[in-house]
Ligand SMILES: O=C(O)CCC(=O)C(=O)O
């Protein structure tokens with residue numbers, strides 16, 4: 112299966128609602144061109160944000176539960192010697208770095224009629240993901256039935272998505288779908304229908320709630336991402 116790719120001019124809000132919202136992933140192009148962070152490079156963030164504390168985790172299933180705090184400059188210093196595949200999973204709102212809100216602006220499709228705050232902290236779900244080549248996020252569905260968007264600022268990501276109906280074939284996420292050997296050992300996955308594609312700098316992907324996805328950075332990559340609910344869904348969930 113392939114993924115639809117649309118420019119911001121092609122995709123009206125109505126088309127987004129009728130074809131994509133809560134239905135299927137797509138790639139949005141042309142929506143990041145004016146962002147302040149769009150020209151950022153590794154050197155730039157080291158120079159301007161290197162003193163920030165960030166959170167890192169390993170890229171495997173165990174690693175997503177183990178978090179450490181380091182200085183961003185420290186992560187960047189070792190980015191070429193990252194054998195353990197530490198991934199900078201920088202939830203900047205949790206770290207009270209709200210100035211970073213201003214360096215991008217979420218497209219209207221993902222903000223209009225949405226709810227986004229964590230009920231316990233009152234903070235929005237916003238992240239920068241900075242990873243060396245081969246870091247990534249294991250197969251999962253996003254937390255709390257949320258949707259997400261993810262925009263690559265520099266670098267490139269490879270994604271594999273599966274429809275929620277493929278859940279019986281995905282070993283509850285305990286499978287590395289980028290690894291041929293793992294796939295051979297877990298034959299049920301052959302019944303699933305992957306959507307596999309690369310996301311380049313300047314492109315945003317939409318991940319509908321409940322869709323499984325695994326992600327790998329094919330280069331040193333910086334992305335920004337937010338999670339959210341559409342308003343109606345959240346109200347329905349509370350009943
Ligand atoms: O590694 C990535 O860019 C994807 C992250 C992701 O899917 C998530 O945090 O839910």
Ligand SMILES: [Fe+2]
Pocket residue numbers: 251252253259318324
């Ligand atoms: Fe995710």
